[in-house]
Amino acid sequence: MPRNKNIKITVITVVRNDVGNIRTTIESCLAQSWENVEYIVIDGQSNDGTTDIVMEYSDSISKIVCEPDNGIYEAMNKGVRLATGEWLIFLNSGDTFVSERTIEDIFSDESFDISDYDVIYGHGVMVTKEAYILKQANPDVSVMAKAPAFRHGCSFIRTTVHQENLFDLDKKKELGYALDWEMLHRLYVMGKRFAMTNHYVERYQLDGVSNHNVRNLYYNYRIVSGGKFAPKAFLRFVKGAIVDSFHETKAYKWVRSIGTDVIPNDIVPYIPFWCMRRFILRSLGMQIAKGAFVMKKNYIMNLNKVKIGENSHINRGCLLDGRGGITIGQNVSVSHNVNILTGSHDMNSPGFMGVFLPVTIDDYAWISAGSTILQGVHIGKGAVVAAGAVVVKDVAPYDVVGGVPAKHIAKRNEKLDYKVSGWLPFT
Numbered sequence: 001m002p003r004n005k006n007i008k009i010t011v012i013t014v015v016r017n018d019v020g021n022i023r024t025t026i027e028s029c030l031a032q033s034w035e036n037v038e039y040i041v042i043d044g045q046s047n048d049g050t051t052d053i054v055m056e057y058s059d060s061i062s063k064i065v066c067e068p069d070n071g072i073y074e075a076m077n078k079g080v081r082l083a084t085g086e087w088l089i090f091l092n093s094g095d096t097f098v099s100e101r102t103i104e105d106i107f108s109d110e111s112f113d114i115s116d117y118d119v120i121y122g123h124g125v126m127v128t129k130e131a132y133i134l135k136q137a138n139p140d141v142s143v144m145a146k147a148p149a150f151r152h153g154c155s156f157i158r159t160t161v162h163q164e165n166l167f168d169l170d171k172k173k174e175l176g177y178a179l180d181w182e183m184l185h186r187l188y189v190m191g192k193r194f195a196m197t198n199h200y201v202e203r204y205q206l207d208g209v210s211n212h213n214v215r216n217l218y219y220n221y222r223i224v225s226g227g228k229f230a231p232k233a234f235l236r237f238v239k240g241a242i243v244d245s246f247h248e249t250k251a252y253k254w255v256r257s258i259g260t261d262v263i264p265n266d267i268v269p270y271i272p273f274w275c276m277r278r279f280i281l282r283s284l285g286m287q288i289a290k291g292a293f294v295m296k297k298n299y300i301m302n303l304n305k306v307k308i309g310e311n312s313h314i315n316r317g318c319l320l321d322g323r324g325g326i327t328i329g330q331n332v333s334v335s336h337n338v339n340i341l342t343g344s345h346d347m348n349s350p351g352f353m354g355v356f357l358p359v360t361i362d363d364y365a366w367i368s369a370g371s372t373i374l375q376g377v378h379i380g381k382g383a384v385v386a387a388g389a390v391v392v393k394d395v396a397p398y399d400v401v402g403g404v405p406a407k408h409i410a411k412r413n414e415k416l417d418y419k420v421s422g423w424l425p426f427t
Contacts, residue, residue, distance in 0.1 A: 010085030015093035016044035028096035034103035073167040118192040121155040131354030152180040154201040178219035324356035329363035
C-alpha cells in the first residue's frame with residue numbers, strides 16, 4: 001500500500017483549440033493508478049471542437065472552466081486558484097504522463113519524505129517527429145541560480161506554495177513564454193525546498209513557441225539577472241547563443257561525429273595504455289570512477305551518457321549504446337562481447353520513430369559473456385546474467401537469470417564483499 005495513499009493530487013490541463021491532442025491528454029490523466037486525483041481542465045473557450053471532447057469526460061473531470069482568457073498563464077493561474085489537492089502538477093494539452101503509475105511511483109517513493117519539500121521534480125521524455133528523447137533533470141538544485149534544473153511540467157508543487165506564488169502576468173511582455181521558469185526561479189531564490197525523484201514524469205512534444213534556443217537563453221538571462229545587467233550572466237548568455245547557433249550548422253555534425261565516434265571507436269580502442277584511454281574518454285564526457293577499467297576494442301555510442309562506478313570492469317568486444325543513458329554501479333563485471341542497448345524503434349510508427357530508454361546495472365552485478373541487455377532494463381544489486389542470455393525485463397537483486405528471453409534460474413549469495421580487479425598492462 002502506498003505510504004502517502006491519502007494525499008490528494010491536483011492535475012491541471014490548460015487548452016485552447018487543440019482538438020487533435022486533448023483526448024490523449026485527458027485519458028492519460030484519468031488512467032492514473034493513484035486514486036485520490038482532482039482533475040481540473042481550463043478551456044479558453046475553444047471553437048474547434050475541443051470543448052465538445054472535454055465535455056465527453058465531464059463525469060470524470062473534477063472541474064471544468066470554459067471561458068475566454070488572456071493567454072496560457074492566466075489560464076494556469078485559474079487552475080492553481082481552484083486546486084484543492086495537497087500537491088499540483090500541470091499536464092497541458094498534448095502532454096501525457098509517462099506511465100499509468102507515474103503519480104503512484106513518485107508518491108510511493110521511500111527514498112525521501114515529501115513532507116520535507118515544496119517542489120518534487122523528475123525527468124521528462126521529449127517527443128519529436130523522429131524519436132522519443134530522454135531529458136534527465138539535474139539533481140544539483142543549486143544550478144537553478146543560473147538555469148533550469150528540470151522542465152516545469154515534470155514537477156509537483158505544493159499547492160499552498162503555488163497559490164502564494166502565481167505566474168507573474170505583469171512580466172508577460174518582458175518574459176513571454178518563460179513565466180513558468182520565472183516562477184520556479186522565484187521559489188528557488190525564496191529558499192523553497194526542492195527534491196529530485198529518479199522517475200520519468202511527463203512525455204511532451206517538442207513543437208511549440210518555446211522551441212527557440214537563443215530566445216530561451218535570453219529569457220533565462222533576464223530571469224536570473226533580475227532584469228538588471230549582470231556581466232557573468234550576460235557572458236553565459238552570449239556564449240550559449242554562440243554555441244547553440246553553431247549546433248545548427250552542418251559543420252557541427254562533422255565535429256560532433258569526430259568526438260562521439262571517430263576518436264572513441266576508431267582511435268582509443270587501439271591505444272595500449274589504459275591511463276591514456278581513460279584520460280581521453282573522460283575528456284570526451286564519459287564518467288569513469290576510480291578503479292574502473294574499460295578494455296580495448298569496445299564500441300561506445302554517446303559516451304557522454306555512460307557512467308561507470310568504482311572498480312567496475314568492461315571487458316573486450318562490448319557494445320555500450322549510451323544514447324538512452326547507461327549507469328553502471330560499483331564492482332560490476334561486464335564480460336566479453338556483452339551488448340547493452342538503450343536505443344530502438346517503434347515498429348508501428350509511420351516514421352519509424354526512435355525510442356531511447358536507460359539501462360541501469362547496480363553494484364556487484366555480473367553480466368556474463370555474450371549476453372544482451374535491452375533498453376529500459378534495471379539489473380538489481382548482485383544479480384547475475386548468464387552467458388548468452390537476452391534480458392528484456394528488470395532483474396531483481398541477487399537473482400540469477402538465463403535464457404532467451406532471460407528467466408529466473410537461481411538465487412545468489414547476498415553477502416558480497418569484493419572488488420572487481422585484476423587488469424594487466426596493455427589490456
